[in-house]
Amino acid sequence: MMNGALATESVERTVLIVDDNPANLGVIVDHLEDAGLHVSVAQGGEEALKRAQFIQPDLILLDVMMPGIDGFETCRRLKANEATREIPVIFMTALDDIHDKVAAFAAGGVDYVSKPFQVEELLARVITHLELRSARQRLIESELRYRRLFETASDGIVLLDRESGRITDVNPALSEMINLSPSQLLGRTFGETEPFSNNPSCKRVLDELRHRDHVWFEDWILETGRGTSVNVEVNGSVYKAATTTVIQCNLRDITDRKEAEARIRYMALHDALTGLPNRTLFEDRLDNAIAQARRHHGQVAVLMLDLDRFKNINDSLGHHVGDELLEQVAARLRACLRESDTAARLGGDEFAIILPEIASIEDAEIVAKRILEVLQEPFHVEQHELNIGGSIGIARYPDDGTDHGTLLRAADAAMYDAKAQGRGMYRFFSPELNEAAQLRHMLVNDVRHARQRGEFLLYYQPQLSLASHQISGVEALLRWDHPKHGIISPALFIPLLEELGLMSDVGEWVLRTACRQNAEWQAQGLPPMRTAVNLSAQQFYRGNIVKTVARVLEESGLEPKWLELELTETLTLDESETTIEIMNGLKNLGVGLTLDDFGTGWSSLSYLRRFPLDRIKIDRSFMRDVTTHENAAAVVHSILNLAQSLGLTCIAEGVETAEQLQYLKQQLCSEMQGFFFSHPLPAAEMPTLLRAATLAGLSSAESDGTVAPPGAATLAKSAMGK
Numbered sequence: 001m002m003n004g005a006l007a008t009e010s011v012e013r014t015v016l017i018v019d020d021n022p023a024n025l026g027v028i029v030d031h032l033e034d035a036g037l038h039v040s041v042a043q044g045g046e047e048a049l050k051r052a053q054f055i056q057p058d059l060i061l062l063d064v065m066m067p068g069i070d071g072f073e074t075c076r077r078l079k080a081n082e083a084t085r086e087i088p089v090i091f092m093t094a095l096d097d098i099h100d101k102v103a104a105f106a107a108g109g110v111d112y113v114s115k116p117f118q119v120e121e122l123l124a125r126v127i128t129h130l131e132l133r134s135a136r137q138r139l140i141e142s143e144l145r146y147r148r149l150f151e152t153a154s155d156g157i158v159l160l161d162r163e164s165g166r167i168t169d170v171n172p173a174l175s176e177m178i179n180l181s182p183s184q185l186l187g188r189t190f191g192e193t194e195p196f197s198n199n200p201s202c203k204r205v206l207d208e209l210r211h212r213d214h215v216w217f218e219d220w221i222l223e224t225g226r227g228t229s230v231n232v233e234v235n236g237s238v239y240k241a242a243t244t245t246v247i248q249c250n251l252r253d254i255t256d257r258k259e260a261e262a263r264i265r266y267m268a269l270h271d272a273l274t275g276l277p278n279r280t281l282f283e284d285r286l287d288n289a290i291a292q293a294r295r296h297h298g299q300v301a302v303l304m305l306d307l308d309r310f311k312n313i314n315d316s317l318g319h320h321v322g323d324e325l326l327e328q329v330a331a332r333l334r335a336c337l338r339e340s341d342t343a344a345r346l347g348g349d350e351f352a353i354i355l356p357e358i359a360s361i362e363d364a365e366i367v368a369k370r371i372l373e374v375l376q377e378p379f380h381v382e383q384h385e386l387n388i389g390g391s392i393g394i395a396r397y398p399d400d401g402t403d404h405g406t407l408l409r410a411a412d413a414a415m416y417d418a419k420a421q422g423r424g425m426y427r428f429f430s431p432e433l434n435e436a437a438q439l440r441h442m443l444v445n446d447v448r449h450a451r452q453r454g455e456f457l458l459y460y461q462p463q464l465s466l467a468s469h470q471i472s473g474v475e476a477l478l479r480w481d482h483p484k485h486g487i488i489s490p491a492l493f494i495p496l497l498e499e500l501g502l503m504s505d506v507g508e509w510v511l512r513t514a515c516r517q518n519a520e521w522q523a524q525g526l527p528p529m530r531t532a533v534n535l536s537a538q539q540f541y542r543g544n545i546v547k548t549v550a551r552v553l554e555e556s557g558l559e560p561k562w563l564e565l566e567l568t569e570t571l572t573l574d575e576s577e578t579t580i581e582i583m584n585g586l587k588n589l590g591v592g593l594t595l596d597d598f599g600t601g602w603s604s605l606s607y608l609r610r611f612p613l614d615r616i617k618i619d620r621s622f623m624r625d626v627t628t629h630e631n632a633a634a635v636v637h638s639i640l641n642l643a644q645s646l647g648l649t650c651i652a653e654g655v656e657t658a659e660q661l662q663y664l665k666q667q668l669c670s671e672m673q674g675f676f677f678s679h680p681l682p683a684a685e686m687p688t689l690l691r692a693a694t695l696a697g698l699s700s701a702e703s704d705g706t707v708a709p710p711g712a713a714t715l716a717k718s719a720m721g722k
């Protein structure tokens with residue numbers, strides 16, 4: 001160092017020498033430059049002030065005795081000026097008076113050297129003060145850097161003196177977080193300052209930091225002073241400062257993260273559409289309810305609800321309507337239940353309900369009835385008035401199961417039983433239903449592969465003209481020849497195919513097979529007649545049914561006039577342009593359109609005028625009572641009148657007795673279909689019947705007064721002369 005090297009600096013340092021004596025200047029300049037310093041000179045106080053302001057030296061060597069303003073005054077003015085205040089000044093003085101030395105410090109000097117001076121001493125002092133200045137500058141920079149970090153940190157930071165527990169500093173983020181200015185916080189303890197005083201965790205942090213260096217808490221909730229609160233993650237640490245031990249608490253606002261976590265948790269446990277608990281949460285709540293009931297020897301009821309007609313609405317009006325409908329159903333369910341009950345959506349249109357505190361079986365019955373009642377009320381979605389309904393299965397803990405899986409399966413089996421009984425019913429589980437449930441489960445698995453395995457076949461049921469007494473057509477009816485269970489009714493498996501989304505595919509197979517069969521019978525020389533094919537809602541609305549029908553007709557070579565499509569009334573509940581467009585497309589192909597199951601629907605009759613129909617089929621439920629109940633007879637009469645006024649023909653299905661037939665003839669109904677003439681028959685049996693059966697058989701049955709139906713087999717046999 002004495003040899004002129006600055007120990008810590010590689011940057012060139014500038015020293016301003018102020019002396020009116022050029023000889024002095026020369027000597028000092030040489031030595032300082034030899035020491036690697038950059039030197040600038042001024043020969044008087046005024047000049048020194050200007051140069052110092054301009055060049056900003058790192059140190060000033062200032063002579064005391066100068067003409068004009070002396071060194072003391074020069075120093076005072078340097079210190080008075082903001083731009084030069086921090087520059088260290090070393091006085092060079094020939095004076096050896098103690099008063100002058102004191103005056104030098106009083107004027108703001110950091111040191112002095114006495115003339116004549118030792119070069120080594122001068123250099124040592126210069127370099128020491130240059131290094132001190134560097135160190136001070138580094139300190140200031142460091143302080144600024146850390147202050148800036150403190151001031152701009154997004155975490156709130158509060159510093160406390162560990163000894164007194166008093167707040168010594170807070171950053172703006174903390175002030176902002178709790179809406180208090182630093183002056184409202186500094187000097188106070190946590191206990192004296194809301195919101196810290198309201199939070200027991202704050203005291204815990206301080207207590208723990210008495211014997212640990214670091215603590216972390218995630219669950220602070222701080223009031224913001226604006227009527228809201230924030231979730232805070234706290235990192236507390238302790239460090240020793242020069243004279244005190246400091247506690248630093250960094251407070252991170254994790255409200256958004258907590259909300260996101262809560263949202264994710266909510267989404268994992270709730271159905272996104274309806275906001276109801278999902279299966280996971282439902283099962284958890286059911287487990288709890290069971291545990292509770294076990295402790296108190298109580299009972300729990302589980303209700304499984306499936307909506308009637310929902311799939312048709314979804315298929316015909318679109319998913320947005322279906323979704324809105326499900327939301328409204330969920331709202332009605334909530335309104336029916338107590339706070340302690342749980343309604344959940346398990347998927348599709350399947351809802352489940354826990355009644356955790358039932359006193360008796362009647363309680364469950366009351367709730368089931370209430371739910372069915374509220375579901376009977378029409379729903380309004382967009383411009384549609386929708387009538388659905390529900391089927392409910394009820395299972396009870398402990399009678400029907402002691403775990404959630406068994407209870408759900410039992411309620412499910414009971415629900416299918418309710419469905420099988422008709423719409424809008426509830427049923428309790430009984431052990432016999434287990435078998436049915438197992439069968440259903442097996443059917444669901446098997447029906448997926450039934451078409452590929454060639455297990456589907458068509459039966460045909462004749463339709464007769466009541467005027468000509470001739471077979472006017474046949475209805476193609478799907479059957480499933482199950483390898484183990486034999487022929488299975490479509491009423492059992494078509495809903496499964498619809499649930500699995502397979503009905504369009506199977507329906508197309510039905511259409512193709514029926515058209516080919518009809519063309520083949522005609523090719524065999526049998527009298528031409530219509531084949532009626534049922535179209536499901538899925539088939540009607542998914543894919544392009546018009547194109548499919550056109551392709552099938554072309555492939556089979558069947559003239560369109562021999563194909564009749566039966567649309568169920570539940571399918572055509574929608575009067576939308578799409579429905580009418582599809583119907584017109586089908587009509588333009590030249591095929592006939594029949595409205596099936598007429599009278600069982602609920603929508604307005606106005607669509608009858610708008611839809612391009614040829615025929616309506618009176619539902620068999622009316623035929624059953626037509627000769628015994630006046631109301632049923634009145635309905636059939638009205639339907640026939642309505643059809644006539646609209647120029648539509650009518651076919652009555654489900655004709656089982658001669659009386660029913662007689663009534664239809666009196667009422668001038670055009671056609672009939674029913675067991676009275678023939679059950680549905682396999683395709684192979686049809687040619688014989690078609691050749692032989694006419695209404696001659698029927699006429700004989702009527703004229704001899706017998707009410708026993710001759711049946712297709714009898715007719716066929718008599719026609720064949722057997």
Ligand SMILES: Nc1nc2c(ncn2[C@@H]2O[C@H](COP(=O)(O)O[C@H]3[C@@H](O)[C@H](n4cnc5c(=O)[nH]c(N)nc54)O[C@@H]3COP(=O)(O)O)[C@@H](O)[C@H]2O)c(=O)[nH]1
Binds near residue numbers: 494617
């Ligand atoms: N989308 C499709 N639906 C189809 C298809 N094949 C049948 N179905 C529908 O399944 C339901 C049950 O049909 P099924 O068991 O075949 O019953 C039909 C007849 O057997 C029955 N019927 C006929 N005459 C009588 C009678 O005198 N009494 C009596 N109790 N039942 C009788 O009616 C059913 C025909 O009904 P419909 O179609 O309404 O004319 C049924 O809804 C079928 O529509 C298919 O390929 N696709």
